[in-house]
Amino acid sequence: MEMNPSKMIIIFLTCIMLTLGNSKYLIDIGLNSYIELFSYLLLAIEVWYFTIKTSSKKILAKSIIIFSMVLILFSIGILVQPMQFLIKARLLFSMFVIATITVPAKSYMNSFGCIRFASYGIFVGVIIATLLSLFGNIKLIDVSYEGFLNFGFTGGMQYKNYFAATMLASFTGIYIYNKYEKKSKIDLLLMIFQVILIFISSSRGGYLLFIIFLIFINLDCFYRLCKRNVKKKYIIRYKNYIVCVALILFLICCFTCGKMVSSSSTYMYRVRGVINYLTYCRNDWFHLFFGNATMAFGNPNIPYVTAIKIAVGSFNGTYEMGFINVLIKNGIIGLIGYIFIYMIIIKYIIKSKENKLKLTSTTMLIVLLVSSFVETYVCNIHTIFGVYCYMLIFGICGMVDINERTNICTSSLNDENEDG
Numbered sequence: 001m002e003m004n005p006s007k008m009i010i011i012f013l014t015c016i017m018l019t020l021g022n023s024k025y026l027i028d029i030g031l032n033s034y035i036e037l038f039s040y041l042l043l044a045i046e047v048w049y050f051t052i053k054t055s056s057k058k059i060l061a062k063s064i065i066i067f068s069m070v071l072i073l074f075s076i077g078i079l080v081q082p083m084q085f086l087i088k089a090r091l092l093f094s095m096f097v098i099a100t101i102t103v104p105a106k107s108y109m110n111s112f113g114c115i116r117f118a119s120y121g122i123f124v125g126v127i128i129a130t131l132l133s134l135f136g137n138i139k140l141i142d143v144s145y146e147g148f149l150n151f152g153f154t155g156g157m158q159y160k161n162y163f164a165a166t167m168l169a170s171f172t173g174i175y176i177y178n179k180y181e182k183k184s185k186i187d188l189l190l191m192i193f194q195v196i197l198i199f200i201s202s203s204r205g206g207y208l209l210f211i212i213f214l215i216f217i218n219l220d221c222f223y224r225l226c227k228r229n230v231k232k233k234y235i236i237r238y239k240n241y242i243v244c245v246a247l248i249l250f251l252i253c254c255f256t257c258g259k260m261v262s263s264s265s266t267y268m269y270r271v272r273g274v275i276n277y278l279t280y281c282r283n284d285w286f287h288l289f290f291g292n293a294t295m296a297f298g299n300p301n302i303p304y305v306t307a308i309k310i311a312v313g314s315f316n317g318t319y320e321m322g323f324i325n326v327l328i329k330n331g332i333i334g335l336i337g338y339i340f341i342y343m344i345i346i347k348y349i350i351k352s353k354e355n356k357l358k359l360t361s362t363t364m365l366i367v368l369l370v371s372s373f374v375e376t377y378v379c380n381i382h383t384i385f386g387v388y389c390y391m392l393i394f395g396i397c398g399m400v401d402i403n404e405r406t407n408i409c410t411s412s413l414n415d416e417n418e419d420g
Helices: 005-020 024-028 032-054 057-079 085-100 103-107 112-135 160-180 185-200 204-217 219-229 238-262 265-280 285-290 293-297 304-312 322-329 331-351 355-371 384-419
Strands: 141-143 151-153
Touching (some): 024 112, 057 085, 085 384, 103 384, 160 185, 204 355, 293 322
């Protein structure tokens, strides 16, 4: 992929600011919302700038149409509900950001070098957040009710779970770059340090996503190992064999995760929240279809989770799963918008001719979807993990497009040479 140093520096600096939007120190002094607004406006400008600059008129028109469709699906539920103008504007802005970092972002992080610089930006952002917390005399340790440790390191982020996810986002990009582009001793040392930080976060969700990432991103290694060591007479097709291995690993992973979450009181607290909300709305088709943003965000003086607990009449549960958050904020119409995005990603996964692009996008999509059972990363711009996953996945989709155009040009030149 073509190297663009100025673009990489822009991505690096933008990711620092996006990460700082969740700084505990900046939240406490009331500046995080301004930094968040500025950094996402900057990100949107950058994404559309590179899209317009590098796309043909046909591709640009297609991106705008898909972006508009997604944004409309995200926004209908919010628009039809009565809320204060500023609250509605804030929710619509978050929908604009998520729609922007999907299909239009194919021209943004569309090289492994850009992915690596984004990861470094996230890491530097965490370091700055940690220093700000030390400067502001804010605790870097959170209580951990479950896990290997009785404390959780927050790294200057709002919560230890957010810190673990942020560090994992940085780790994934550096790992992918070193696996497919170029190995670096500095990167190796940094990844070891990041693994230690993820461990001391004492975030079970962080552990889960970290393990799933490592398993799926290395499925090609399992395939090569089997191909090298298993005799042909024992196996007809290696690809079918590795699919079986992947399926078995996935089932083992699901069983292990199921046992872990079923014994977790905090996770079952989330499950009860989902049941409580669906029971509350079971006969309310309007709010199921268009969402219940007024209930959750209508009073700016009451936190999101508390507002829902009061409305449903039960404090025995919480609402931190991704897709229940989508149903509350955007309704079934908004959920269709997310499904549409994931269908586009799957289409690119199938279309990809390079195994490394196919495996990377598949892995990150799985990690993102699994995260929705733990936190609201799939629809939350207040922490960078979900935003980064979308940008990375669609950056890979952009690489698929670049390869496809390159192959078409090469084929055309070969045809011309043969004709000549």
